């Protein structure tokens with residue numbers, strides 16, 4: 557981090573500012589952990605009359621220049637649904653494991669990460685929540701997400717059906733208490749008995765409610781939306797499909813203007829055409845690119861635990877162990893998700909980046925601090941090459957080392 561009385565100016569960049577679909581020539585100035593100015597094609601005026609000199613000495617007038625070499629500056633990515641990576645997983649509740657996950661994804665551009673917990677026995681879940689809450693309080697995680705245990709047996713994917721439960725407001729009160737205000741989102745199946753009451757309770761408690769792992773019909777999904785649900789957990793995956801006479805959750809969720817839909821854009825979970833057409837239909841302000849990654853992300857093929865389940869990863873595709881194993885999360889990073897959106901699904905650069913930064917920031921209630929390059933925002937920045945590969949990562953005004 558630069559000292560608050562000194563600045564770091566990133567020049568000769570193309571900058572993705574909010575609302576632009578293409579990066580434009582510009583510069584960004586940082587003091588401490590904040591962005592203090594953003595400019596266009598005209599060169600920044602040097603502070604204290606020191607020209608382009610770097611490390612120029614006189615106190616109070618030091619402005620370090622970093623030449624971006626024409627590369628693109630994007631806001632740091634925000635992953636609102638991720639279980640693991642780098643060999644670690646949030647499910648264990650172990651802080652060192654959680655830090656390993658955050659480190660792996662940070663190297664690939666994720667500067668704010670939510671810890672997603674899969675369905676597990678309530679005592680285990682409570683313990684993991686209480687442990688991870690500390691990492692949210694210390695600013696290492698952006699929040700926690702409960703995926704389950706109130707999910708559909710018919711659409712449970714990699715969630716262990718043994719531990720699925722009926723919605724229970726009192727039980728959730730206990731989980732929220734363990735989280736000390738750090739649980740930001742819960743995914744549930746709205747067709748389960750008691751689900752609507754639970755949605756209302758969670759919304760009143762300040763949580764984002766996501767519809768997912770659900771066998772709900774179109775009408776049942778509409779009831780969930782009326783009760784306050786505003787997110788689709790990995791739209792299309794783990795839910796009843798879109799039939800022209802029973803349009804199911806996807807149609808209800810896409811049609812609701814206040815709903816943000818998560819997409820797992822790894823080329824396995826969704827056809828590229830579906831990714832492209834979803835962006836075209838509802839716009840990047842309503843799409844959140846997520847990884848839903850498990851421990852195998854950034855590691856390789858093999859066997860990995862996902863909560864109480866065992867997952868086999870072959871050629872980067874994760875499936876529940878067994879003959880007809882369901883797809884079980886991904887080995888994706890947001891770096892790949894954004895690059896694929898642009899290169900393969902034909903999404904505009906600005907839109908792909910918005911879906912990995914500003915949109916999830918807004919869903920999580922963090923948009924006043926992170927998710928865009930603008931004056932006053934936290935200096936979480938990425939330097940991207942022309943293929944959208946992440947060359948350098950800055951967190952709170954500090955460049956991260958390649959290893960960490």
Ligand SMILES: [Zn+2]
Pocket residue numbers: 703713769790794
């Ligand atoms: Zn899921």
Ligand SMILES: [Zn+2]
Pocket residue numbers: 637638639672703848885
């Ligand atoms: Zn998940």
